[in-house]
Amino acid sequence: MSTSPTPQQQRPPRRAASARASSYDESLVDAELQAYLGNSPSRRIKRLRRLSADERQRETDTEAQIALSLGFPIDELLPAERPLLAAPDADAPNDYIVVRNHILASWRADPRVPLPRARVLETVAASYDHLVAAAHGFLSREGHVNFGVSAAFPAAPPADAPQRPAASVLVVGAGLAGLAAARQLLRFGLRVLVLEGRARPGGRVYTSRLGGDQAAAAVELGGSIITGIHGNPLGVLARQLGIPLHKVRDRCPLYHPDGRTVATRLDRSVDLVFNRLLDHATSLRESLKDAAEKISLGEGIETLRRLYHVLRSEEEREVLDWHLANLEFSNAGCLSELSLAHWDQDDQYEMGGDHCFLAGGNSRLVHALCDGVPVLYEKTVEQIQHGEDGVSVTVEGGQVFQADMALCTVPLGVLKSGSIEFDPKLPENKLGAIQRLGFGLLNKVAMVFPSVFWDEDIDTFGCLNKESSKRGEFFLFYSYHTVSGGAVLVALVAGEAALEFEKVDPVVTLHRVLGILRGIYGPKGVTVPDPIQSVCTRWGSDPLCCGSYSHIRVGSSGTDYDILAESVSDDRLFFAGEATNRAYPATMHGALLSGLREASRILRASESRVNSDHKKYALQKSIRPPDGILEDLFTEPDLEFGRFSFVSSSMTPDDPESEGLLRITLEKHLLLHPEKPVLEGDQKDQKPAAEKKAAQEAFHLYATVSREQANQLQLAGDDDRARLALLCKDLGVKLMGYDFTCDVGNSLVLSILSARKARKRLQRPKNSKVAQ
Numbered sequence: 001m002s003t004s005p006t007p008q009q010q011r012p013p014r015r016a017a018s019a020r021a022s023s024y025d026e027s028l029v030d031a032e033l034q035a036y037l038g039n040s041p042s043r044r045i046k047r048l049r050r051l052s053a054d055e056r057q058r059e060t061d062t063e064a065q066i067a068l069s070l071g072f073p074i075d076e077l078l079p080a081e082r083p084l085l086a087a088p089d090a091d092a093p094n095d096y097i098v099v100r101n102h103i104l105a106s107w108r109a110d111p112r113v114p115l116p117r118a119r120v121l122e123t124v125a126a127s128y129d130h131l132v133a134a135a136h137g138f139l140s141r142e143g144h145v146n147f148g149v150s151a152a153f154p155a156a157p158p159a160d161a162p163q164r165p166a167a168s169v170l171v172v173g174a175g176l177a178g179l180a181a182a183r184q185l186l187r188f189g190l191r192v193l194v195l196e197g198r199a200r201p202g203g204r205v206y207t208s209r210l211g212g213d214q215a216a217a218a219v220e221l222g223g224s225i226i227t228g229i230h231g232n233p234l235g236v237l238a239r240q241l242g243i244p245l246h247k248v249r250d251r252c253p254l255y256h257p258d259g260r261t262v263a264t265r266l267d268r269s270v271d272l273v274f275n276r277l278l279d280h281a282t283s284l285r286e287s288l289k290d291a292a293e294k295i296s297l298g299e300g301i302e303t304l305r306r307l308y309h310v311l312r313s314e315e316e317r318e319v320l321d322w323h324l325a326n327l328e329f330s331n332a333g334c335l336s337e338l339s340l341a342h343w344d345q346d347d348q349y350e351m352g353g354d355h356c357f358l359a360g361g362n363s364r365l366v367h368a369l370c371d372g373v374p375v376l377y378e379k380t381v382e383q384i385q386h387g388e389d390g391v392s393v394t395v396e397g398g399q400v401f402q403a404d405m406a407l408c409t410v411p412l413g414v415l416k417s418g419s420i421e422f423d424p425k426l427p428e429n430k431l432g433a434i435q436r437l438g439f440g441l442l443n444k445v446a447m448v449f450p451s452v453f454w455d456e457d458i459d460t461f462g463c464l465n466k467e468s469s470k471r472g473e474f475f476l477f478y479s480y481h482t483v484s485g486g487a488v489l490v491a492l493v494a495g496e497a498a499l500e501f502e503k504v505d506p507v508v509t510l511h512r513v514l515g516i517l518r519g520i521y522g523p524k525g526v527t528v529p530d531p532i533q534s535v536c537t538r539w540g541s542d543p544l545c546c547g548s549y550s551h552i553r554v555g556s557s558g559t560d561y562d563i564l565a566e567s568v569s570d571d572r573l574f575f576a577g578e579a580t581n582r583a584y585p586a587t588m589h590g591a592l593l594s595g596l597r598e599a600s601r602i603l604r605a606s607e608s609r610v611n612s613d614h615k616k617y618a619l620q621k622s623i624r625p626p627d628g629i630l631e632d633l634f635t636e637p638d639l640e641f642g643r644f645s646f647v648s649s650s651m652t653p654d655d656p657e658s659e660g661l662l663r664i665t666l667e668k669h670l671l672l673h674p675e676k677p678v679l680e681g682d683q684k685d686q687k688p689a690a691e692k693k694a695a696q697e698a699f700h701l702y703a704t705v706s707r708e709q710a711n712q713l714q715l716a717g718d719d720d721r722a723r724l725a726l727l728c729k730d731l732g733v734k735l736m737g738y739d740f741t742c743d744v745g746n747s748l749v750l751s752i753l754s755a756r757k758a759r760k761r762l763q764r765p766k767n768s769k770v771a772q
């Protein structure tokens with residue numbers, strides 16, 4: 001018999017229980033102390049009052065299970081936790097683990113409000129204060145607790161946060177990864193600007209409104225299902241926003257194209273065969289060892305299929321093909337591409353619990369993540385220069401943005417396409433990982449019908465295909481009528497069919513889908529109407545995506561996800577996105593978690609830079625202003641006269657009391673050498689060209705003024721010098737350089753940005769064209 005203790009025995013009871021005498025009557029002493037202390041709270045009393053040893057152990061076990069569902073090992077530290085503990089805690093980390101699990105579980109119990117350290121201290125005995133400090137600091141910073149959306153988690157540091165020198169970060173991409181990172185960085189007090197190529201946020205999460213103004217339904221054209229609600233950070237966001245979730249029901253009838261339902265017996269038996277084939281594929285890779293690295297899952301399955309003669313009839317083959325299409329759907333890749341050795345390396349991390357749809361669509365999460373985050377749209381990044389002095393990002397049209405650090409969250413497909421030039425080139429191992437990992441395709445045909453004609457009690461149904469090469473074409477239908485506000489059906493196209501799909505005219509495609517639906521429902525006496533509106537996605541041809549999501553292709557492994565996540569240029573350029581998350585790739589939650597992970601890395605990098613080289617850092621901060629954001633603000637000013645322009649921070653820009661930013665554009669020579677006589681004629685040309693150019697270079701000064709003051713300036717005549725005098729002398733306004741705008745970056749500039757956004761939203765026609 002083994003004498004080694006079980007994990008449960010190893011773990012000590014949490015808090016100061018071991019210090020208590022067994023005959024101690026807590027409630028009596030509590031009352032005494034309560035009387036003595038009056039209303040002043042004591043955490044030890046609160047803590048020790050209620051639980052028996054058994055209850056405490058049960059609670060500890062439950063908390064360990066919650067931590068496990070969040071990806072924390074029950075009896076070990078994560079590698080990142082090890083440096084937190086000094087001896088003797090580092091040698092016997094069980095107390096820390098219990099405290100850490102307690103914090104995780106406490107916040108998950110109500111993630112709608114932040115869990116401050118003080119609150120945890122109230123529930124843990126004083127002897128563990130240092131562990132609470134270590135665990136709470138770690139979990140908050142790494143985005144395991146106290147992250148999210150809603151008023152309780154604004155995109156700004158808490159009022160009582162310590163003042164830090166604020167590093168600047170450019171985030172490329174406003175998908176879930178980019179937005180989660182940006183939001184968290186703003187909470188950490190860093191200066192952040194997101195550059196997004198599209199005219200909308202969300203990236204591969206895109207809820208489109210279809211079906212006309214009156215009956216617009218929310219239709220997911222990209223990521224739709226929250227896969228496993230236990231521990232899922234998307235579930236946390238939904239809870240913070242009070243958005244209901246709908247469990248995707250398990251029943252998924254399969255139909256033949258002529259409308260016959262696949263018999264339950266056959267369905268079950270082929271399901272069994274399919275799962276056995278996958279089990280055998282696992283054994284095959286174990287026996288092949290290294291040789292499995294060069295073989296695809298498709299080849300493995302085909303070999304086993306022939307070996308075991310598993311299918312006797314044509315119908316059985318079609319049902320098995322349906323399962324294989326389903327596998328290609330979940331991996332966004334043809335089986336002939338997936339690595340036999342590693343295709344399922346992330347299975348062990350799978351989130352538990354139900355799969356869910358979010359009522360009203362996932363864009364509700366995206367918009368909540370965006371709130372308060374400065375995003376510049378239609379800024380397609382073409383070049384990222386990175387080096388020890390910082391980063392410089394050039395967007396289409398030549399505009400340049402500079403910052404201390406950048407976070408690149410563009411999809412793997414974009415990295416593969418080479419449409420972004422990295423200068424210097426990315427390291428060889430990263431380029432290798434980009435090339436080796438797969439980025440496959442999944443497409444959708446989304447349709448809004450006048451009414452639900454299918455079985456309302458199901459959320460999914462499947463349809464078989466006669467041809468194996470077309471097994472992924474419209475093989476699965478999702479019904480969103482429960483959550484979308486309309487009669488929405490979405491047909492999926494996976495595997496080889498997804499590639500062909502993008503070459504076909506959408507009218508032809510729609511005709512085919514309707515043919516399938518009429519084939520299924522016609523024989524049942526149900527009339528399938530034409531949809532009110534439909535959309536075919538083309539994620540592969542979309543240059544800001546170039547595919548749907550990542551998978552492990554033959555020749556790659558989970559390590560490649562880790563390599564993609566590595567920062568370069570001595571922690572100046574970072575990477576996030578679903579394809580940088582080894583444990584949760586190809587998912588919405590994986591993308592979000594990668595953003596939180598990188599926010600924490602960026603914070604660490606900025607802190608260590610401040611500590612190691614404060615002078616250099618401070619200098620960079622002042623010489624490299626984020627002028628891109630200002631340039632953008634002033635491309636469409638609310639007022640423009642002479643050398644002056646004004647942008648308002650108000651939703652009602654004409655309101656005389658509204659505040660705004662005034663910019664004056666001057667040439668250097670006007671201020672730097674005012675006393676020098678103006679050169680004339682030939683003399684002018686004798687000036688060296690470089691000096692002449694420098695003197696003519698424009699620069700900007702800024703001031704905060706009210707709309708009324710801006711109006712006054714505008715009406716003061718045509719002479720800019722007189723306006724300047726009015727501004728500085730009569731109105732007493734002080735003009736400032738870039739750094740001033742950086743300082744107010746978190747307030748005035750941000751409110752101008754969000755007022756702009758809100759105004760544009762109001763102006764936008766409701767029935768705008770659908771585009772990815």
Ligand SMILES: Cc1cc2nc3c(=O)[nH]c(=O)nc-3n(C[C@H](O)[C@H](O)[C@H](O)COP(=O)(O)OP(=O)(O)OC[C@H]3O[C@@H](n4cnc5c(N)ncnc54)[C@H](O)[C@@H]3O)c2cc1C
Nearest residue numbers: 173175176177197203204223224225381577578587588591
């Ligand atoms: C059809 C489909 C169905 C899916 N279904 C599910 C599902 O049911 N459940 C699930 O969990 N996941 C699903 N996913 C996957 C999930 O949507 C993604 O993993 C996740 O949204 C990726 O987020 P991200 O932030 O990593 O990348 P993205 O969302 O792609 O964000 C990257 C951003 O970068 C921008 N960008 C790209 N290039 C540039 C550039 N040069 N300059 C500036 N900006 C640029 C893009 O426009 C984009 O906004 C699905 C995906 C697709 C396509």
